[in-house]
Amino acid sequence: MTVPGWVFRSSVLTGASVAAPWLAAIVLLVSRRQARVVGCIAALLSVIASTALVSRAPQGESLYETLMLLFSCLTFGAIVLLPRRDAEAETMAGILVLLGSTLLAYSTGNLLVLLGAWILSILPFLRASWLCSRKWRPMVALLSSSLAIALAIGFIIARTGVSSISHLKGQSPGGAVAFTLLIVAAIFRKGIIPAQAWVADAAESGPLVPAALLLNGHFGALLVVKLIVPLFPETDRLFPVLSYLAIATAVFVAIRALAENSPRRLLAFLALSQSACILSGLESRTAEGITGALVHWVVVAVSTVGLFGILRLLEVRFGENLSASKHLGLAEHAPRLAVSFVILGLALVGLPGTLGFCSLDLLIQGTLTTHPLTGLLLPIATAMNAVSFFRLFSRLFLGKRRTGFTVMADALPRERWILAGIVLFVVLGGLFPNATVIEHSSEVDVVDEAIRTFDNLNRSTGNSGNNLSMNARHLHLSATSMDAPEVEHAQQRPTGVHR
Amino acid sequence: MNAFQDILVFVVVAPGVIFGLFSLLWLLDWVPSERLMSSITGVTFSASTAGVAALIWKIGSASNVSVSLGNWFAVGNYHFPLVLMVDRLSVPFVALAAVLSGLIGQFSATYLHRESGFLRFFLLLHLFAFGSLLAFAAGSFDLLAAGWEIVGITSVLLIGFFHQRSAPVENGLYVFGIYRACDIGLLVGIFAMYHWAGTASFASGFPTLTGARAVIVCLVLLLAASGKAAQVPFSGWLPRAMEGPTPSSAIFYGAISIHAGAYLLLRAQPLLAQSWLASTLVILIGATTAIHGTIVGRASADAKTSLAYATLTQVGIIFIEIGLGWRWLAVAHILGNATVRTMQYLRAPSMLHDYHQMHSAVGGELSPTGTQIEEMLPERFQLWLYRWALDRGHLDTILERWVIAPLLQVSAYLSRRDRARTLSTTTIRPDRPAPVSVAGPAQGGD
Numbered sequence: 001m002t003v004p005g006w007v008f009r010s011s012v013l014t015g016a017s018v019a020a021p022w023l024a025a026i027v028l029l030v031s032r033r034q035a036r037v038v039g040c041i042a043a044l045l046s047v048i049a050s051t052a053l054v055s056r057a058p059q060g061e062s063l064y065e066t067l068m069l070l071f072s073c074l075t076f077g078a079i080v081l082l083p084r085r086d087a088e089a090e091t092m093a094g095i096l097v098l099l100g101s102t103l104l105a106y107s108t109g110n111l112l113v114l115l116g117a118w119i120l121s122i123l124p125f126l127r128a129s130w131l132c133s134r135k136w137r138p139m140v141a142l143l144s145s146s147l148a149i150a151l152a153i154g155f156i157i158a159r160t161g162v163s164s165i166s167h168l169k170g171q172s173p174g175g176a177v178a179f180t181l182l183i184v185a186a187i188f189r190k191g192i193i194p195a196q197a198w199v200a201d202a203a204e205s206g207p208l209v210p211a212a213l214l215l216n217g218h219f220g221a222l223l224v225v226k227l228i229v230p231l232f233p234e235t236d237r238l239f240p241v242l243s244y245l246a247i248a249t250a251v252f253v254a255i256r257a258l259a260e261n262s263p264r265r266l267l268a269f270l271a272l273s274q275s276a277c278i279l280s281g282l283e284s285r286t287a288e289g290i291t292g293a294l295v296h297w298v299v300v301a302v303s304t305v306g307l308f309g310i311l312r313l314l315e316v317r318f319g320e321n322l323s324a325s326k327h328l329g330l331a332e333h334a335p336r337l338a339v340s341f342v343i344l345g346l347a348l349v350g351l352p353g354t355l356g357f358c359s360l361d362l363l364i365q366g367t368l369t370t371h372p373l374t375g376l377l378l379p380i381a382t383a384m385n386a387v388s389f390f391r392l393f394s395r396l397f398l399g400k401r402r403t404g405f406t407v408m409a410d411a412l413p414r415e416r417w418i419l420a421g422i423v424l425f426v427v428l429g430g431l432f433p434n435a436t437v438i439e440h441s442s443e444v445d446v447v448d449e450a451i452r453t454f455d456n457l458n459r460s461t462g463n464s465g466n467n468l469s470m471n472a473r474h475l476h477l478s479a480t481s482m483d484a485p486e487v488e489h490a491q492q493r494p495t496g497v498h499r
Numbered sequence: 500m501n502a503f504q505d506i507l508v509f510v511v512v513a514p515g516v517i518f519g520l521f522s523l524l525w526l527l528d529w530v531p532s533e534r535l536m537s538s539i540t541g542v543t544f545s546a547s548t549a550g551v552a553a554l555i556w557k558i559g560s561a562s563n564v565s566v567s568l569g570n571w572f573a574v575g576n577y578h579f580p581l582v583l584m585v586d587r588l589s590v591p592f593v594a595l596a597a598v599l600s601g602l603i604g605q606f607s608a609t610y611l612h613r614e615s616g617f618l619r620f621f622l623l624l625h626l627f628a629f630g631s632l633l634a635f636a637a638g639s640f641d642l643l644a645a646g647w648e649i650v651g652i653t654s655v656l657l658i659g660f661f662h663q664r665s666a667p668v669e670n671g672l673y674v675f676g677i678y679r680a681c682d683i684g685l686l687v688g689i690f691a692m693y694h695w696a697g698t699a700s701f702a703s704g705f706p707t708l709t710g711a712r713a714v715i716v717c718l719v720l721l722l723a724a725s726g727k728a729a730q731v732p733f734s735g736w737l738p739r740a741m742e743g744p745t746p747s748s749a750i751f752y753g754a755i756s757i758h759a760g761a762y763l764l765l766r767a768q769p770l771l772a773q774s775w776l777a778s779t780l781v782i783l784i785g786a787t788t789a790i791h792g793t794i795v796g797r798a799s800a801d802a803k804t805s806l807a808y809a810t811l812t813q814v815g816i817i818f819i820e821i822g823l824g825w826r827w828l829a830v831a832h833i834l835g836n837a838t839v840r841t842m843q844y845l846r847a848p849s850m851l852h853d854y855h856q857m858h859s860a861v862g863g864e865l866s867p868t869g870t871q872i873e874e875m876l877p878e879r880f881q882l883w884l885y886r887w888a889l890d891r892g893h894l895d896t897i898l899e900r901w902v903i904a905p906l907l908q909v910s911a912y913l914s915r916r917d918r919a920r921t922l923s924t925t926t927i928r929p930d931r932p933a934p935v936s937v938a939g940p941a942q943g944g945d
Contacts, residue, residue: 287575292574329663331662351652362574368690380683394669398662420526
């Protein structure tokens with residue numbers, strides 16, 4: 001039996017990946033049965049459609065398809081990992097709405113559709129039972145970001161009458177007002193200073209696994225990659241402000257995490273601090289920084305979903321009042337959860353042999369090239385995060401063995417397979433980064449596009465664009481570098497982007 | 500690749516493969532027997548030792564053996580070269596790591612027999628051997644840093660080996676904090692080399708840096724080396740690290756890990772030679788540590804801590820030798836110190852037994868060996884010095900009071916402000932049906 005050709009059209013595959021979770025969410029809200037099974041099938045359909053999209057995407061233009069695949073896989077893993085008591089119909093429907101809208105935001109090239117996906121992604125969290133109204137900051141941040149992006153898009157369309165992103169590239173549509181509103185939207189959604197506090201509140205008061213998925217949609221970074229960098233090339237002097245704020249967030253939150261004892265808040269701080277680095281890498285406008293940021297995006301997403309998932313499993317097994325203020329000794333009861341937790345956490349903070357090491361190495365290299373002084377703060381923030389993470393690990397898992405537990409507390413088979421998959425991804429990705437992620441992300445159109453746009457701007461203003469052109473050329477050479485003699489590379493001096 | 504390059508790759512990679520393979524099998528619910536684990540350890544390190552012997556023979560006739568495995572990853576103009584290299588400087592360290600890892604493996608097969616963490620210890624021993632061999636056989640500072648970090652994390656996990664007691668775990672956390680803080684120096688040094696010299700590789704010539712740039716790189720590398728080698732003011736972590744099992748203390752703090760800082764400085768010798776400021780600082784730090792180590796060691800009440808400070812004193816002297824440019828004396832000193840200390844650490848648990856045997860043999864107490872040098876000091880000063888030594892030179896107090904406490908105070912202040920802005924901190928979590936104490940009975944899987 002042959003599959004009709006129209007099935008493999010990009011629009012059909014994208015539609016399938018977005019529609020499957022939404023339809024499943026509707027089915028769940030109506031029938032309220034077999035929530036995990038329905039959720040798994042819908043997420044799996046999205047994974048299959050995204051895989052087909054990645055395989056059919058032209059060379060060098062597969063960033064968004066890769067992100068779609070990543071997020072669908074993460075959602076599938078999260079659904080399988082979800083404890084039974086959390087896997088009721090409403091929660092599952094919320095997760096599926098989030099999945100569909102996130103995939104739509106990644107895939108769309110239209111401003112209005114992006115706005116719709118943005119708003120849809122926060123709808124499940126507007127339920128009082130998900131983010132309690134007494135924790136006002138998540139609500140305010142999510143609504144403010146939506147309002148800011150709505151105003152920005154409205155302003156752009158009112159000025160230009162065009163809603164297609166590709167038609168607006170390099171035109172600075174809406175000028176400084178639209179640019180500022182987009183930055184505000186990114187700041188609120190990403191949790192950048194001064195809007196950083198909502199992330200920990202959301203992790204503490206909301207359902208843990210859906211909150212992890214919300215944070216790891218990385219809509220703030222998406223806004224930078226999709227709109228801010230390509231549409232506003234002449235904001236060269238304003239854009240670094242976002243990078244400075246991101247670095248300040250990474251350091252501020254890392255300090256804040258040092259004395260935090262709530263595991264939920266502590267993990268949220270770590271995730272926020274590490275993910276703030278993504279923006280500084282994107283802003284660096286060097287091949288190393290941008291690629292590092294994109295790979296770090298993957299690392300943060302995979303690690304934090306795994307870490308939040310393990311934490312939720314621990315809460316379900318050992319009680320809700322887990323605290324990092326004393327040793328709980330849970331490793332004796334759950335050794336595999338302990339090992340998965342420590343590997344994912346150390347990957348998040350850049351342990352050698354994991355993908356986190358490669359991403360942070362590239363990211364810090366790129367950031368230091370552009371901002372030699374402020375960039376120094378990134379390794380400091382990462383070191384503090386590593387200490388905070390190790391404190392959390394040692395307090396949760398090490399210490400005197402607890403008595404009174406009568407049931408098997410370690411990972412169940414379904415949890416074990418998902419955790420093993422996540423751990424293998426970060427470890428194998430770290431051992432063979434060129435073969436897995438970096439090769440792919442170094443071809444991304446957005447990097448090339450951003451550099452070329454900036455390069456053109458430099459040429460039009462009479463500056464030399466040699467450094468940028470060199471970087472753009474090398475982006476396409478990196479995949480073949482395994483065969484290149486080391487000495488040749490050693491003699492080359494990195495040029496980076498010096499503005 | 501020729502045979503010697505294959506051997507070099509095998510020596511470095513073999514322990515890593517064993518670690519990865521057995522960790523994966525454990526995750527899949529298979530636990531090897533003690534006999535199998537110790538046999539595989541013995542075979543691996545015996546083969547590694549034979550391989551190192553072949554490399555030593557080769558280096559006798561050639562300047563080095565190096566192998567380029569391409570780039571670990573490469574983006575733009577930035578490359579992370581995978582170059583392994585042993586030369587006359589690194590081959591003693593590689594030999595030390597391979598031989599001592601095998602010896603410690605054999606010793607631990609008996610020492611940790613029926614210990615609940617037997618497999619964990621051996622896995623971490625293999626990971627440590629992989630990290631240290633990678634650091635010593637690296638052809639670039641990037642790869643050295645990767646091995647360096649692996650040694651650090653393994654060290655911390657072995658300090659907390661007896662994790663049912665909170666003291667080893669807390670001490671492990673302290674050591675981890677010091678390591679991470681000082682490792683910033685190594686990372687920044689590598690970035691600086693890339694930024695200014697275009698490479699951090701030393702396999703085909705050392706990165707060319709002069710003037711202030713060379714001084715800056717030397718100073719940040721010195722920070723990393725001082726942290727790893729427990730030099731003043733970071734010496735406080737060394738006695739804390741004695742919480743781990745004796746065999747790991749022997750190989751980490753008697754032999755390999757404690758000398759890794761000295762190896763880094765020896766590697767950076769071409770830069771160090773250009774900077775009188777950095778060289779002087781190395782000598783000063785080494786001298787201060789040596790004096791600190793010998794005084795504090797005299798007031799230490801337990802065998803392992805005394806040995807730790809004895810090691811520290813010697814490492815301080817090694818730093819002085821490096822600062823003075825006496826490279827090969829430093830290497831010889833490291834080899835001697837590492838070997839003797841490993842033996843002393845391994846005998847430390849049997850020290851009372853050894854003394855009893857000696858007393859039996861001589862028919863009574865051993866005769867005193869002479870007066871202590873501190874007895875020549877005025878009595879008042881002796882008391883002050885004793886208190887100072889008991890508190891280990893107040894180094895921990897200074898770090899805690901001037902670095903850790905202010906950071907935690909800032910963090911706590913931010914936390915209070917954060918909480919104050921929230922209307923309520925006691926919210927009902929939707930996915931929390933009933934609060935259950937962690938000390939209470941289990942509620943079932945899901």
